[in-house]
Amino acid sequence: MTEDLTTIEVDQFYPHPPGKVWRALTEPELIAQWLMPGDFRLQVGHRYTMQSRPVAASGFSGLVEAEVLAFETEKLLRLGWRDAAGGDADWTITWTLQPEGHGTRLFLLHEGFDPDDPLQRQAHTIMNGGWRTGVPKALAKLLDRV
Amino acid sequence: MPPRPSVVAESIEDRVFAALSSPVRREVLRLLRDGGPQPAGVLAAHFAMARPSFSEHLRVLRDAGLVSERKEGRQRLYRLEPVPLAEVQEWLTPYERFWRERMAALGDVLDRMEDA
Known part of the structure; x- marks a missing residue:
């Protein structure tokens, strides 16, 4: 990514x-x-x-x-x-x-x-609303470095 | 692009995303990424929680395939397993997957075309 x-x-x-x-x-x-x-x-x-x-x-x-x-x-x-x-x-x-x-x-x-929108919507779908907004970005950053 | 239909893949994804939903477990992955394989005790020292609670976090990470455990002497050594994370990354980039599929199809078209 x-x-x-x-x-x-x-x-x-x-x-x-x-x-x-x-x-x-x-x-x-x-x-x-x-x-x-x-x-x-x-x-x-x-x-x-x-x-x-x-x-x-x-x-x-x-x-x-x-x-x-x-x-x-x-x-x-x-x-x-x-x-x-x-x-x-x-x-x-x-x-x-x-x-x-x-x-x-x-x-x-x-x-x-849109750096926020689609990812956030995906995140909501993924997590059934259980996650907060910042998580997808944090996850993307984590994935970048792994 | 329809979602991947496989029930098996879905349940693995569910486990990976559930595992990643905890800040503690994400921090454990960061520690393993930055520091390489480590004993459970060393990892546990980073967190102010009872050892059984921390062991439960490690279990969730293991079940998701995000970490693996190996016995070395009296210690249990944990290491990061990158494959599930790569799958999550693919999940997060459906458009990239879309284009890779389309560009593979383009290759087939080119192979079938007459050289003109």
Whole structure:
């Protein structure tokens, strides 16, 4: 777990060239196969919706209202994600592609988590109200150092 | 992401979270993390409570798999077991798990695609 509770960073290497990874990130029929179906178009300002699985623990409905915020072909794709069903989610998803040998390292940066809210709600679910507010943060810090 | 359905996993998680709900038990984990394996008596000395009460805390930590106990001479040596904590961490980061799953699925899509 990173120190910063407002972002998630994940990266993965694929033995495929950036051009191919880029297609999988930007062609709707390919996006549907690994993420979720939606009317994506590679155009800044384009808005579309996608249905994902809900995350009950944090109140995310799973219905995503997305917007293309920025892109640089085969290098970067930045999307805005909002909870279309009235949840609090207001995230920025940034994909960065970096050539590595004959393949590509793909970085995901998921920003915009409220450091208190979702964790607290999760904590309430976990602990059936038995814990006080400070515990999840303390736990996260403990986990960081173990 | 649906919650993990396994009844077994649920009961282990329940035990881990219950064990972590006590400040005394969290402090014991900190002491073990910072000081390495220690005898129960040394751990107990940090707390102003009767020894049987402290032994009960150690039992809860043992049952949750958060610590293990080993006999060494006349002493019982306690050590931190990191695996349940790692599972808790995973529980606390459902979005990270979501993305790891999605990115694995992306790898499958790429493997199936024609090189163009």
